[in-house]
């Protein structure tokens with residue numbers, strides 16, 4: 001299938017998942033992850049009407065950012081970010097999805113020239129290999145992050161384990177949404193916890209069913 005056909009099919013599935021969940025389509029941002037493809041292919045996604053693009057590595061992000069500069073694009077950085085690379089990229093990014101340490105937040109605060117919308121990456125599945133805060137470590141981290149003017153926490157991001165079955169996915173997404181809701185209730189200054197970044201090609205409909213407001217879809221655009 002062409003990128004345009006895939007985009008239509010994905011858009012239809014996003015709309016269907018929203019309808020099934022009783023949610024408005026406008027509540028969900030469809031973010032196209034272009035990490036597998038050339039800037040030319042990424043341009044096809046933009047031409048098909050997608051306005052939000054994501055990369056997971058700084059070098060690839062910068063390559064696409066330059067190559068696609070002629071377009072109106074909202075840019076997402078979704079992968080783990082090394083502290084020494086923050087200065088190269090942070091002022092080009094509209095949303096950063098992988099805030100996974102206090103030290104990284106402090107470096108962003110130092111290098112950013114404006115408040116950056118960030119998702120706190122969480123690891124509710126407890127897998128040792130995964131990036132992200134364990135739920136029990138979040139409060140202490142937020143006490144520090146809350147003092148940083150240039151780090152604006154808007155919500156949580158999670159990645160499902162590759163081997164998760166359907167039930168495990170549903171449980172993970174629901175737990176992440178509940179964690180988000182409980183953090184929102186704390187009413188921390190400058191932190192809304194209104195957003196949830198979760199769901200990829202294989203599981204974005206389930207993520208939408210459990211409250212995702214940003215889905216990060218890669219493979220499905222380019223099959």
Ligand SMILES: *Cc1c(COP(=O)(O)O)cnc(C)c1O
Nearest residue numbers: 033056078200201216217218219
């Ligand atoms: C690659 C990637 C995605 C997209 O995954 P697909 O399975 O290709 O849709 C989403 N989020 C992150 C953090 C990624 O690295």
